[in-house]
Amino acid sequence: MPDWLIIAPLFPFVDPAMLDLQIPNMTCGHCVRAVTEAVKSADPEAKVVIDLPTHKVQIETRAPREAVLSKLAEAGYAPAA
Numbered sequence: 001m002p003d004w005l006i007i008a009p010l011f012p013f014v015d016p017a018m019l020d021l022q023i024p025n026m027t028c029g030h031c032v033r034a035v036t037e038a039v040k041s042a043d044p045e046a047k048v049v050i051d052l053p054t055h056k057v058q059i060e061t062r063a064p065r066e067a068v069l070s071k072l073a074e075a076g077y078a079p080a081a
């Protein structure tokens with residue numbers, strides 16, 4: 001096996017993007033867990049920071065924005081536009 005195959009990354013490198021979302025439906029600790037799990041189902045390595053009182057969700061992820069948004073909508077937590 002040539003050396004370059006060993007060091008070749010499995011996936012192309014993508015810089016993580018920050019998504020700042022507002023999720024009005026998110027009102028309690030249960031919602032926080034559901035939102036976090038929805039994001040992680042799009043990207044298990046995503047970092048999720050949630051501020052419940054302001055319904056704000058800050059996500060650092062390599063998954064496409066659309067993938068994260070559709071997982072959130074599926075879970076019943078569609079972000080406000």
Ligand SMILES: [Cu+2]
Pocket residue numbers: 026027028029030031032
């Ligand atoms: Cu809740």
